[in-house]
Amino acid sequence: MEADFETRTDYDVEAVVGSTGKLYAQIVYGAPYDIFLAADRERPNRLIEEGQAVEGSRVTYALGRVILWGTDDPSVLATPDIKRIAIANPNLAPYGKAAEQVIANLNLTDTTETKLVLGENVGQAFAFVGTGNAQVGFVSEAQIAIRDDAEPKASWSPPSSFHDPIAQDAVLLARANGNPAAIAFMTYLQSDAARDIITQHGYDLP
Amino acid sequence: MPDLSSLWLTLRLALVTTFVLLLIGTPLAWWLAQTRSRFKPVIEALIALPLVLPPTVLGFYLLIAMSPNAPFGGFWLQATGDTLSFSFTGLVIGSVIYSFPFMIQPLQAAFEGPVQQAMRTAASLRASRWDSFFTIAVPMSVRGFVTAIVLSFAHTLGEFGVVLMVGGNIPDRTRVASIEIYENVETLNYADAHALSLILLIISFLTLFCVFLFNRRFPAHVRL
Numbered sequence: 001m002e003a004d005f006e007t008r009t010d011y012d013v014e015a016v017v018g019s020t021g022k023l024y025a026q027i028v029y030g031a032p033y034d035i036f037l038a039a040d041r042e043r044p045n046r047l048i049e050e051g052q053a054v055e056g057s058r059v060t061y062a063l064g065r066v067i068l069w070g071t072d073d074p075s076v077l078a079t080p081d082i083k084r085i086a087i088a089n090p091n092l093a094p095y096g097k098a099a100e101q102v103i104a105n106l107n108l109t110d111t112t113e114t115k116l117v118l119g120e121n122v123g124q125a126f127a128f129v130g131t132g133n134a135q136v137g138f139v140s141e142a143q144i145a146i147r148d149d150a151e152p153k154a155s156w157s158p159p160s161s162f163h164d165p166i167a168q169d170a171v172l173l174a175r176a177n178g179n180p181a182a183i184a185f186m187t188y189l190q191s192d193a194a195r196d197i198i199t200q201h202g203y204d205l206p
Numbered sequence: 207m208p209d210l211s212s213l214w215l216t217l218r219l220a221l222v223t224t225f226v227l228l229l230i231g232t233p234l235a236w237w238l239a240q241t242r243s244r245f246k247p248v249i250e251a252l253i254a255l256p257l258v259l260p261p262t263v264l265g266f267y268l269l270i271a272m273s274p275n276a277p278f279g280g281f282w283l284q285a286t287g288d289t290l291s292f293s294f295t296g297l298v299i300g301s302v303i304y305s306f307p308f309m310i311q312p313l314q315a316a317f318e319g320p321v322q323q324a325m326r327t328a329a330s331l332r333a334s335r336w337d338s339f340f341t342i343a344v345p346m347s348v349r350g351f352v353t354a355i356v357l358s359f360a361h362t363l364g365e366f367g368v369v370l371m372v373g374g375n376i377p378d379r380t381r382v383a384s385i386e387i388y389e390n391v392e393t394l395n396y397a398d399a400h401a402l403s404l405i406l407l408i409i410s411f412l413t414l415f416c417v418f419l420f421n422r423r424f425p426a427h428v429r430l
């Protein structure tokens with residue numbers, strides 16, 4: 001999106017990548033960012049409440065999708081063949097919470113409880129499966145979309161009713177209020193061009 | 207009140223790690239103290255690596271090595287029926303590597319110089335090597351042993367990055383105190399984070415305090 005936006009306008013974008021929680025903390029402590037693209041809804045909301053983000057600027061730009069990676073049949077999770085199931089820590093990551101909900105909807109909570117290994121975030125859950133340490137795991141579909149595997153693994157997409165939507169919100173931060181470049185990017189986020197890129201990368205649209 | 211099981215797990219990990227390190231570290235430090243091999247600097251540099259490498263690098267390599275797809279991890283799975291990653295044994299292996307220099311370096315320093323001289327004297331009097339090692343070298347190097355053991359123990363208590371990478375946060379298996387504190391902070395559960403942090407701080411302080419107290423009483427090399 002950064003490159004696409006730059007070809008369409010005269011503005012330059014510099015992206016700072018990090019986990020939602022850490023970027024949130026950086027913003028609270030005065031990091032010089034203009035826009036915050038979070039992986040949840042809670043952190044942008046809190047920034048608005050704290051006066052660190054512009055009220056009314058919040059938009060949901062993507063809906064994350066959790067996917068079971070490593071098998072196309074969720075019923076195997078309960079069998080002894082599967083020793084470890086990687087998920088993101090449900091206390092820390094929206095994808096972990098969604099994974100927990102999917103497991104509950106499959107009625108597998110009790111039978112898989114001792115097999116769960118928790119990544120600090122969904123990236124680590126992905127690494128556990130990607131390196132073969134866990135045979136299967138719940139990861140984000142966006143991670144699979146950006147990775148061209150030599151040996152693609154089977155996967156299973158749970159119906160969206162199996163977990164609460166993983167809404168990802170963007171906000172304009174207080175220091176960028178009135179900054180035309182930042183406002184242009186917020187507008188671009190909701191354009192058809194941006195939405196195409198978002199869906200191509202494994203997200204649903206709100 | 208926080209769950210103290212993570213703290214017990216941490217103490218167990220530190221104890222087991224220190225014991226394993228003592229078994230591996232003593233002969234290796236002894237060899238380093240007396241060898242003239244031209245490979246010595248290479249070995250010394252390898253041993254010191256965990257001092258400067260980010261734990262994430264170590265953790266990442268361990269994750270790859272412990273994977274059932276890798277030779278070592280695959281062999282382990284075949285032999286024991288369990289993966290090395292996400293297990294207590296896996297954490298012990300990671301901690302042994304992570305705390306290696308803290309065991310080797312004080313021991314090596316203790317074994318050098320006067321101890322080697324005393325050993326040569328003993329050999330000229332036809333004392334057996336094993337005999338003189340335990341009756342001369344070990345008592346002369348008490349301070350080195352205490353420093354090495356305590357530093358290895360304390361350093362393992364504070365381990366975080368490696369465990370985060372290969373542990374998988376499983377209660378009573380791999381959820382050590384540092385991981386639990388991190389999770390408490392991230393979920394804004396500051397009361398438990400404070401309690402656990404304070405306990406860990408006190409244990410670490412007391413451990414280190416004991417070394418320095420002990421070192422004041424003993425000179426670097428005990429003269430017999």
